[in-house]
Amino acid sequence: MRTERENRIPSAEEVLLEMGASLDEGLVPAQIFNDPELHKLELERVFSRAWCFIGHESEIPSPGDYCLRYIGQDPFIFVRDESGRVRVLFDGCRHRGAMVCRAEKGNASHFRCSYHGWTYKNTGELIGAPAWRDAYGQLDKKEFSLLSATATESIHGFVFATLDEDAPPLDEYLGDFRWYMDVMWGLADNGLEVVGEPQRWVMDANWKQGADNFAGDDYHTLFLHKSMFEIGVYQIPPRANMFGYHVHAGNGHQMSFSIAPDRDDPGPKFWGYDPEVVKLFREENVTPEQFELAFRSRVSVGTIFPNLSFLQVPLTHDPKNTPPQGCLTVRQWQPRGPNRVEVWSWYVVWKDMPERLKELSYRAAMGTFSVSGIFEQDDAEPWQSIARTSGTVFARKRNLQYNFQMGMGEHATSKPAADWPGPGVAFWPRYEEGVQRSLYRRWHQFMTSASYPSSISAQESAAASGRRDVSGNGA
């Protein structure tokens, strides 16, 4: 006999309800990866409430510089106003809604709507329109400024915005992840800069695939990326590569680290950055603990909830002739539909690096992790096919659940790592999917909370994700 449950396609509500329970078992319903109703709910509850990445300040260095960006699927102008302040303005004219920012990049002191000529300063302030007195003698211009994101904050040049008045400050939202931003991006006096424009491309996949994968799916490199080991692009042997840490930073922010056991270990330090780059890293810019971790770091990868991922790692675009270079790519998984994602990929270097090393770093990162990258190419294949599976009626009626159980239970290989030098909760080695469980737990909380989701500490998060007794490491 079929169960009543198997008799029909469940609603979004039911799926979320079932998921509340199944997540404790490390099981996630397939349906959340390709469902129109859930996708609409994500736009409503996740993307218009979370702190979303907008861009890096170095993309708009001068007053008037602007780029077009998206929060979820909605267009915003990322602009530096004449006073130098960074703003995130909704790109819809307050008159009738035409776009006011007609290019994806440029410099403008004003945005002028093409339809009737309403004109705004790059602060968003409405300043006039043709024949203003005759047309709008009584209108209060102040009421019709461009709408702005509710709050905008920047850390090490990375700009985030939220549309929700109830959102906590960015620092609070980031939880323990904040500490790691200093480790990775706070070392040099003049900080980071983006090279060129972000790549953009589309896949017929759900946006969460990328977020999940970068949250710590190291395990897939063993098989999916086997060609990379074979031709020497990635030079750490596959099994050795698993000897690293999974870090829960709370609030759904997750990381995976590969670090040297100590400073004297012969492998790469400081993510493989060239000594000329390492010279720029100054102990004074961070705490000793942070500096120590940076020193020993080989690979850092992670996802800031909901959809910003990063990868800091030594890579080469030409394994035969060029040694690996420290690289940093930051990528955003922008939702475009239940099974459609637009990937944005930025390549980031240290502002004061020699040009030659910037180019090597750029080419190494772009040659491996990008629309054409020989690493990332392969990820599109499973991600797209997961959307196919997740969209089936079979998956819906049978409540097909995906398995994120790796590392659960007392006997798992991966254990809480007492030696982890940073905040949050870490596990070692990387045979575990707890980082993904925490990510989906946070997602589930956003999807089901009517009021703004409360913070979850790394400890709670790691514990709830299938571990009972974990205690975090203070930093």
Place this chain on the structure above:
Amino acid sequence: MRTERENRIPSAEEVLLEMGASLDEGLVPAQIFNDPELHKLELERVFSRAWCFIGHESEIPSPGDYCLRYIGQDPFIFVRDESGRVRVLFDGCRHRGAMVCRAEKGNASHFRCSYHGWTYKNTGELIGAPAWRDAYGQLDKKEFSLLSATATESIHGFVFATLDEDAPPLDEYLGDFRWYMDVMWGLADNGLEVVGEPQRWVMDANWKQGADNFAGDDYHTLFLHKSMFEIGVYQIPPRANMFGYHVHAGNGHQMSFSIAPDRDDPGPKFWGYDPEVVKLFREENVTPEQFELAFRSRVSVGTIFPNLSFLQVPLTHDPKNTPPQGCLTVRQWQPRGPNRVEVWSWYVVWKDMPERLKELSYRAAMGTFSVSGIFEQDDAEPWQSIARTSGTVFARKRNLQYNFQMGMGEHATSKPAADWPGPGVAFWPRYEEGVQRSLYRRWHQFMTSASYPSSISAQESAAASGRRDVSGNGA
């Protein structure tokens, strides 16, 4: 704190409810311009109840002539039967629904379905099928005629049809607009004729953009169409162009007029038609008041609710070498989706005009207002981007409203025009968006009335659209 309202995406019902109130303030919710639920409701409540334009009788001059047309998104055959009567027949075979009209234009005494050969006279009457006796001995053919529009009426050759038995007669539906049809299209003995076939093209915009724009958005010409003034295609200076009348004709029908102050004014008369054309206009065909208005008319533009617009105006396709010619284009904004419209554009001339002038008029109209027209090209830009803005989650959660307040309030530049010679209610100058407010009010009435929407007089309509004391002008 977010309001509860900002917490979620409202339903179609809620949006319509909010709009009932906001329209009094001159504010229209963005969501109505790109929403699947509202679009479906429009097809159900607006297009299958209103009198919709089908075509001009001159397109099917002889018995058997037919063209394929649409009411909303549904296909109808516009055909002149053997007795000369114009019919509007649903293009779906009564057997199993295959199309019976396989071309978009032609001449046929019968329509024969390709699937099983059911054959209908061009009146819609079923007359047979292969092996009729064996197959259908008992069937009553009369029960299976092609379905017909509920009512079809024609004025000056312009044919309209409605699918609703409760619809009032066309004259009543048109309200005060009926009077203007004589002014514009009733002057010559042998009337008007369409040249060639209508142009058809698609835009990723909501159909209401075109209806709203032609209802009297003169203001946008100041900025969007500035290139037209610069190269001399449109020869009235921008600001002077605003000195005209906005006319509310009731029932959502709206117009905008430019007229000479008196007969002796040096500018164009009779919409710039050549003296050889003007010779055809006979005072006997209309009332003296109508003739007087026609005489002084320079530009007439407007929208017949819901989606038929027209423009009668002097234009040239080659400003350096050819003086402006009187032109008439009629265009229909056919809904094809929440953010998809198919534009149909007819070019109309006086039947008895010299061929040479017909060609000049055609080229001038088509060179400016058409898929390739140097005027109309630009409109696609804001209209498509408004669909983008209107489709955002941000617009939904924040209840983004568009501003149609121009001309509201006691201190507005635009005032009720006591000197207006026609029926309805007029305002001068054209710095006002009351015509659009009346259009959306009528739309709102169709969208929310379970029974057939009652008539709204021009006075009520203009008053409700943000003016308190207006009294119409009898004609």
Place this chain on the structure above:
Amino acid sequence: MRTERENRIPSAEEVLLEMGASLDEGLVPAQIFNDPELHKLELERVFSRAWCFIGHESEIPSPGDYCLRYIGQDPFIFVRDESGRVRVLFDGCRHRGAMVCRAEKGNASHFRCSYHGWTYKNTGELIGAPAWRDAYGQLDKKEFSLLSATATESIHGFVFATLDEDAPPLDEYLGDFRWYMDVMWGLADNGLEVVGEPQRWVMDANWKQGADNFAGDDYHTLFLHKSMFEIGVYQIPPRANMFGYHVHAGNGHQMSFSIAPDRDDPGPKFWGYDPEVVKLFREENVTPEQFELAFRSRVSVGTIFPNLSFLQVPLTHDPKNTPPQGCLTVRQWQPRGPNRVEVWSWYVVWKDMPERLKELSYRAAMGTFSVSGIFEQDDAEPWQSIARTSGTVFARKRNLQYNFQMGMGEHATSKPAADWPGPGVAFWPRYEEGVQRSLYRRWHQFMTSASYPSSISAQESAAASGRRDVSGNGA
């Protein structure tokens, strides 16, 4: 006055309710042929409960041979495992859902998921993954085999599967149709084999058009396929072609037969198969009644509910130079959307036929009934336009119903055929649409039954389809 019913677009529920009554009158609501809500319900209630065709065993003759197939819109692997058993496995990895079968055809002892390397035997059994012990020490592999269809059965090599535990055995599901499978496909010792791979192509039509048409819409050949008679591809004169039988086999399975009046009739026997083929047909393989019917059979065509149709008929690809050959094509109408179908067409021959005759049979079948077939080409036209009509708002508000009344009532030309030699209920001649009525009745039952639809005998089905007194013929 419009009725309340005509005031709005009905819901899927309402349409199904109305259909329950109208079907008794031979009327079927247009809406069921193009409606997103009903399409979703079909996937849930028809395709994931019925026995669906998967393929023919000859497509996977050796252990490890596999092909990719679909049940409804969901992908399944049709594979012969190492022990020779045919299996139907859901193509979604139990880890995270990536496809495990990356080709549409091949031979594999194992399916290895590209994402993390989970590896399954071709029985579906999970056997490992990289670094299994470290990653999954505690995981019970048996719990994570590939999911399988609930039941799989095969008759004369035709493999069917169901996803519903409450489904009856295949024999019971097939009802009286089972008997005819022996007649058509059970004659030769070594049975049938598929030539090449199935053709696949898409149409913007509803999948039920094909099922309905092959269930016994002989009537359409009189007109739609008139060109075939004109150029001699089909050599039985149109009216004579109507002298055949419509057979209700119960449970929605329907057939149409053309048979010789007796063995001595000069026309084709055994579907026109060459004497060299007929030599293979042995009386011992079937009952005498079955052999007699096979002997006299000229054309057999039908639909096995829900979406498998077949046609066994003498045809030629070159009427001038090649005499007609016995042909068998089997085709599946796979749903891809409310107005989108993917057609799969197999060409089947007798395994022991001479190669030369296989080729002639293949070319004759493929040249006529296929994506390029000169018969089948024409069917796409009405089928696609029926989707257009069925998608209109007009059809919805007016409750447009299609006419399937041919052959209803006491005075119909077509009568119950007392001389029919097989089980089920037959009518003669083919001027009747009862076969389609029975098909839609079964569909309606699947669409509205919460528990598994009970069986309907041929007698009930034929009676309910508008005949009162019919009694079946035992075989």
Place this chain on the structure above:
Amino acid sequence: MQAETPTSAFVTSAAEADIETYFTALQWLHHEAELLDDNRITEWFELIDQDIDYRVPIRVTRERAAGPGFSTDGWHMFEDYGSLAARVARLETEYAWAEDPPSRTRRLVTNVRAARHGDGSLIEVKSNLLIYRGRYDAPEFNLIAGERHDTLRRSDDRIRLLKRMVLLDQATVATHNLAIFL
């Protein structure tokens, strides 16, 4: 306003063309397409003969027996030198919004069939055209397909476009405007 039926006999069959004429026409068409794709509109306009007759007829679906359905009195474009000049002038103003930012276009010119004509100063050339048109950051795009019947004229040692008839393969034009040249 009537024109000859667009598909009436026009160039002699491809089979009769000589390679030199072919190559001349091919290069001219490639050069023209490059100027348009590169938004070098003023340079493109220099390729236009003062006697230009440039048309894009409306098309309607007709039964097979009634021919390809090109209108003889309805047009999407019907241009002479003056009206083309106005279009070019407009694109040079700051307010040509329809093409600012410009569409990203790619003109695939194939199946070039050319023949000398008249006294040898004219080349009649048919070509197939597929235009890819993208705008903004949408990964979606429009395709415009059709055939062009052109007459090229050599004078003052330059080859210019004297006549163009663009026969679109669409009844409903599948792009939001024809603000680009075909």
Place this chain on the structure above:
Amino acid sequence: MQAETPTSAFVTSAAEADIETYFTALQWLHHEAELLDDNRITEWFELIDQDIDYRVPIRVTRERAAGPGFSTDGWHMFEDYGSLAARVARLETEYAWAEDPPSRTRRLVTNVRAARHGDGSLIEVKSNLLIYRGRYDAPEFNLIAGERHDTLRRSDDRIRLLKRMVLLDQATVATHNLAIFL
């Protein structure tokens, strides 16, 4: 019913072709495409050699190691002179609904690679093909892409099509029928 693997060695590499052969093949292909796009089917049929072997193999997705996936015994079309004649005859009846009204097609023939063969009376030519197909008033359309391997034969001073293998770039054919010639 087996054929050689469709993609087996066929024409010599483009690099070895001479321009005259190239131009001959190019013109022939352009002329053929024009006749088909113009619905001049009877004239097109005059270009067909009586010994024609015209095939369109079915394609299935295979792993890289298994090659391009063209069937050697499953076909979308498998025609000889007689069966093509039947298709042409059918199109001339009044009941060829599949193409009445006719599709609006545009054949973009590119990447023409030709070489003389045998005693010089044969030309083997590969070409890339993109067919745009539109019907009725829909702005949407189908595209059919593929490569053609043709053999042309000169006899009686005319060049005719002796063999054609159309290698489609689709496993599931993305159009509602192949009522048009490829």
Place this chain on the structure above:
Amino acid sequence: MQAETPTSAFVTSAAEADIETYFTALQWLHHEAELLDDNRITEWFELIDQDIDYRVPIRVTRERAAGPGFSTDGWHMFEDYGSLAARVARLETEYAWAEDPPSRTRRLVTNVRAARHGDGSLIEVKSNLLIYRGRYDAPEFNLIAGERHDTLRRSDDRIRLLKRMVLLDQATVATHNLAIFL
């Protein structure tokens, strides 16, 4: 990392090319496309000069006055001989999932404009490119359009690709990866 603006003056106008250069470039491009469409990647790599500079710049939508929007420091591909060799080597492993099963591609190379350059050993050639890309059994497909600016070099009697700049007509790349060569 800065390159010259991709659309700066590159080849001389098509009008000046000679037919022999044209035909040489045409054949080379057709041959290259054939190898890529046939998945003969190792043979394709033999057409690459050791000094290859192969780039695909990122494109952003800019206002008309700001030009076509090609980045001078952001790239979708930026390859030299070593990195191309790594790509080719990877495709030969058993784990090149992105292209196993391989995409079904069809490269339509049109509007070839070629000119000799330098001492005559170089040919500069622009071409228009439309790539049809299909995967699995989906009837849907991706199209990638763009222009290529290539420099071909003859040495050791073989012609190889020395420079390639692929100017895509898309800001957001409309395919899930660039695991194929453009």
